[in-house]
Amino acid sequence: MTAPRPAVRPAAVRRKVESWLADGDDAPALALRARPEWTDDTVLTVAGAKVRVVPCPTPIAARAALVDRADDERLVLLTDLTEQELGEGLLAHFSKHQTRSVDSWDMVRQVFGNQADLDLTLVRSGKWVADALTDLAPPQGWPPPPGTVLTRDHALRQLAGALLKLQPDELDSAGLLHWSTDAQAQLRFLDLPDDWAAGVSAFLVEVAGPAAVPVMAAVRARHGVDAVPLGLLAGVLWPRGAQARTDVDLAVARTRLEPRFGDARLTEPQAAAFQEAAEAWIYRALDGEGPARAEAHRMLHRAEEIAAEIDLTGRLAASSLLPSGLTQRMRAFAGAVRLALPATAAATPAATLVGRAQAALAEVERHRAADRRRVETARMAVRLLRWLAEPDGPMPATLLAAVHRQVRDDAWVDRARLDIFAGESDQQVAEAYHLLHRAVDARRARHDQQFAGLLQDATAAEREPGALLPVEDVLDRVVQPILDHGRRILLLVLDGMSTAASTEIADSVARNPSWLELTPGGRQRTGVLAALPTVTEVSRCSLFSGRITAGDRVAEAKAFTGRFADGVLVHKAGLRGPAGAAVDPRVADALADPAVPVVAAVINTIDDALDRSDPGTVEWSTDTVNGLRDLLSLAQDRIVVLVSDHGHVVDRGPEAVSRPVDTGGNRWRPAGADPAGEGELAFTGSRVALGGGSVVLPWREEVRYGPRKAGYHGGASSAEAVIPLLIFSGHDEDAVPGWAGAPIASPEWWREPLPETASGRTAEPAGIPAAGGRPGNGRPTKRIRATVQDEGLFDLPAPAAPLPATNTGATAASPPPATSQAAPVGGPTGQRDGAADLVDALLTSPTYRERRDSRAPLPDQRVAALVGALIAGGGRATLDTLATRAGIPAHRIQPTVTALRRLLQVEGYPVLTLDADGRTAKLDVDLLVEQFGLSPR
Known part of the structure; x- marks a missing residue:
């Protein structure tokens, strides 16, 4: 028994008629082998001609159609009869005296210009592709392929681009998410036959990557307009890195979210790609014009609404974009600040508690929605915690010493506590800042009382100022x-x-x-x-x-x-x-x-x-x-x-x-x-x-x-x-007699601390000996004298004098003074770690020696200090920190880092770079190892 012929699609009939008319054939009728059914418009207008479509289940029906044909129209007869059943009398009226098949793939070739052969992988994709390409072809046809073969990629890109109203080269995760924000476009997609929608979705996964899986799953589950918010939550539900663990609450929240993906379960790679694509969309929108920014904020708000619906609000601290995530990070930071205050830190070493506050600050800094003012205030809070963690020294012996304490230390405290005093709108953070401000005030009040007592005594005694400058x-x-x-x-x-x-x-x-x-x-x-x-x-x-x-x-x-x-x-x-x-x-x-x-x-x-x-x-x-x-x-x-x-x-x-x-x-x-x-x-x-x-x-x-x-x-x-x-x-160091280029002015506690090395020790600043009075290389050295104002500084105009050796910051061609040698990262002999070994390996590598010898070099000790400080800081350090660690005056750190960049950047690779702020250096340690052929860490 012969299987019934499929019903012909209207678009296929139209394409056949276009081809028939284009051939100049003046036959009155075109007979197509197809099921004799037609539910579309009976009369079509194709290329200016009126064409009537007539189903013909019998020869009599075909004959009647020919007899009834008007002079100004042509016929398309749909019949499943054989040519023998129709007979020669009817065939004589048909184009080319025969019936023609309606081959879907012939239609595909036609809508792509009839210039290319079909790729077998396209044909194997299934008949749905041919039907879709034929039905959805624009009036002028699809753009022809660039070569002689109509590839599957070219055909499906044209089809998917038309369905999503995107250019074929925009079929990536970004374009897909942008399309998902258009509710009407999604409704049109959902009206497609199921096999078309499934086939296009599968192709989008191929070209747009794993992020397309959750996006298209959400679209087909009629939650596509929430694709961006769902992507933002993916980073919370599927944490990565050190936080990559799933507890019961996360597992339950994932289950509650599954209906929004048609009960599909995302894999971790899909969730990660989904999150990255959603966050990238938000970044672009926030950088756009007003309407785009408004849409981004709406998406962020919607993500928090969905989080509340699935009971995930308490976990939004894991999000680096959602406003609630910043709120929770700020509150976690506030808790760390409270624990690090002197009144509550007795049971745990202060350095440990301050380190935890520093880590909580890092989480706040990583949040992309954190505004500069709030972050800077939080940084000031950590600086004040570091100051409080240091022992309060003895009362200054002289009024001059008290003046210098104010200029060199307490001025920075006052600068930081002004930010803390300005406060926070979040009450939990505000309470932590209040407690911190009170602790800082207590110490500053002691300093003020000491200063005022010394000032009272000096004023009443009518002492000569000496080095003090009134x-x-x-x-x-x-x-x-x-x-x-x-x-x-x-x-x-x-x-x-x-x-x-x-x-x-x-x-x-x-x-x-x-x-x-x-x-x-x-x-x-x-x-x-x-x-x-x-x-x-x-x-x-x-x-x-x-x-x-x-x-x-x-x-x-x-x-x-x-x-x-x-x-x-x-x-x-x-x-x-x-x-x-x-x-x-x-x-x-x-x-x-x-x-x-x-x-x-x-x-x-x-x-x-x-x-x-x-x-x-x-x-x-x-x-x-x-x-x-x-x-x-x-x-x-x-x-x-x-x-x-x-x-x-x-x-x-x-x-x-x-x-x-x-x-x-x-x-x-x-x-x-x-x-x-x-x-x-x-x-x-x-x-x-x-x-x-x-x-x-x-x-x-x-x-x-x-x-x-x-x-x-x-x-x-x-x-x-x-x-x-x-x-x-104007960069004239000899302009003022007895004055010279200034060092970094901020106190040590103001700058970010270098973390402990693998040996458990913190990298020592350059020139400061390790325990036992010897630097880490075991060689004896002089202990650097504290930078106390010379008592005779302002007594008389001093003659011009060269800078002290420890402050000159040797030029590229001169070795540093002995007191400026950097202590190795690992601390004293016997406590070296991988970082110190890496610095040694760099200084002895053939590539380094070759590059050092080919140009005016930085001294090896200075390179060791700079690279060691960067490694100890996890690949990052401010220029102020680098200057103090390497014993370089403030005005020479920029050209020194520039020289170091030239030295380390083999073949132009960015081993050492500067942040956009121009004040933070970043060392790509892995690239350093690769470029200089060092042993892996």
């Missing part, structure tokens, strides 16, 4: 020696700039490669002691007058002109230029004039913020201090002396203690009937310019006397009484 001596002992050395000066007085604010401003200036910071002898920064009380009318007038006095800007100008007859002093209003000029032309002319030795400018931005904004939340820089960037750009050939008249403290909100007084200021009162109380000290002496030479000043930051403002000054806290002193030159 504000009234700045012109004599800093400015005049520079002028005597033949250099012109731009003196910038940033009213109210605290030592904390100065650390930010110095960082900002140093980011401009045109400027080099200088410090006394190339050692750590020093500071200036303000006059008392620490208010503008006293300290600034004393600065310009060269003696303790009080006065307004008129008195300042008179004193300045009396000392520098050819100098120019401008206050805030005098800096403003007319429309189009960033700086008043008269000021710009003065800066360019060789006959003007000193241009002094008073900038009130910071002091103004104490009244009208919030100085604690501003990031002070050359961009936020009005006019600073423009003045620096006009002073490239001058030495820039950047100083203040006093510092400040910020308002403490509900923690503030208000003590109303009749006279005085916000932070000072005349000594009268009321003696000094809690948090106050009485000061008497020639350096007290108000109150008849006797005042009461608070040393506790919380105390104020006047109306509430954003910030205050006038008191005896070290943040108010210690003035920063910064000097910059």
Whole structure:
């Protein structure tokens, strides 16, 4: 028995008619061997011709159709009769006097231009492909293949691209996910015959990879519009790496999610690819225009809704994109901060607890939705934990030592705690920051009390300043020696700039490669002691007058002109230029004039913020201090002396203690009937310019006397009484007698710690000997002397002198001094680890020796220190850390790292790179091993 012929598809009939008409055949009818059934339009218009389709189950039906044919139409007869059954009389009216078969693959060739042979793998794909390609072919046909064979890939790419409204080269996971966001497009896909949908889905898996499996499964389960959110959750449900473990809760959540994939179970590779594709889609959308960003946020919100539906919300910390994931990471970080506080850390070593907080911070930093401010605040919290974990040293023996503690250590503490004080909106994190701030305040209050006691004693005793630099001596002992050395000066007085604010401003200036910071002898920064009380009318007038006095800007100008007859002093209003000029032309002319030795400018931005904004939340820089960037750009050939008249403290909100007084200021009162109380000290002496030479000043930051403002000054806290002193030159290290290129200014606890090596020891900084007074190579060396300010530094103008050996940062061709040798990563002899062995293998490898000998080399000890620090840091380290570990001055670390990059990057491969921030170096250790032929770690 002969099987019945299949019903012919309308598209196949149309293609046959197109071919018939294109041949110029004028026969009235085309007979097709097909089941005599037709449910589509009876009359078709093809190439301008009217064509009637007639099912003909019998010869009589065919004959009747021919008889009834109108003159302006042609016929297509669908019949399953043989030519013998039809007879020669009917065949005479048919095209070519025969019946024609409707071969699906002939139709395929036709819609691809009849120019190519069929690939057998295409034919073997099944009849559904032929039917789909025929039915869905555009009016002009499919694009022909590039060669002589119609390949399966070309045909199915055209088909899938048409179904998904994508270009054939967009059939990847990204394109697939983008298509999934279009609900109408998915409905059209779901209306396809099942075998078509299944076949196209299988092909998409081939070309788009494993991510296509869950996407198409979700689409066919009618959850395709949630494909991106589901992909975001895949990373939580199928964790990878160190977190790759499945517990009962995750297994249950996966089961609850399966219906959204048509009860399909994803494999780990599919889930991983799905997550990566979804996250990539989100990144692109967030980088797009407003509507795209809005859609990305909608997808993130939808993912959290689905997570709640399957009881997965508590596990979203594993997501590096979802907002709830950041919230949970921040709360986990807050818990680690609370545990690391001194009051709760007694049972566990502080370093361990701080390390856990550092690890929790790393999780926060890895979250892609974390905004810069929150992350930076969290970094500040960890820095403060490291500071608290260090033993609080003994009370400074001298006022100079207390000044240096403020400049070199506590200024950075103040900078960090301002961020903590600004706080967090999440209450759990806010509580942790509150506890941390309280612990920091307790230590800082002790420091302030110690400082104020030393200041009280020195003020009353009328001691000679010695190496201590009071504000009234700045012109004599800093400015005049520079002028005597033949250099012109731009003196910038940033009213109210605290030592904390100065650390930010110095960082900002140093980011401009045109400027080099200088410090006394190339050692750590020093500071200036303000006059008392620490208010503008006293300290600034004393600065310009060269003696303790009080006065307004008129008195300042008179004193300045009396000392520098050819100098120019401008206050805030005098800096403003007319429309189009960033700086008043008269000021710009003065800066360019060789006959003007000193241009002094008073900038009130910071002091103004104490009244009208919030100085604690501003990031002070050359961009936020009005006019600073423009003045620096006009002073490239001058030495820039950047100083203040006093510092400040910020308002403490509900923690503030208000003590109303009749006279005085916000932070000072005349000594009268009321003696000094809690948090106050009485000061008497020639350096007290108000109150008849006797005042009461608070040393506790919380105390104020006047109306509430954003910030205050006038008191005896070290943040108010210690003035920063910064000097910059246009990369001339000999510009200031006795001053040289500065080292990294931040204290050790400020920079990221190097993790312990495999031997259990932390890599030692360069030049600091290991236990027993010997560095890790076993050779004896001198212990580096602590960088304490030389007692004679400001006694007399010092002659120009070369930098100390430990601060020169040897040039590429010169070996480093003995005290700058880097300790091997592994610590002392007998405790070496794989990292130290790798450094040794690098220095002795033939490739390294060849490259080192072919150019002006960095000293091997310096290379060892830099590479060792990078390996110890897990392949990453900030430039500040590298500079301190390798004993390199701050201004030489950039060219040193550039030289190291040239040395290590064999054939241009990126062994050593810099992050986008330009401040973090990254070492690809595996590539280092490969390029230099080292033994695997």
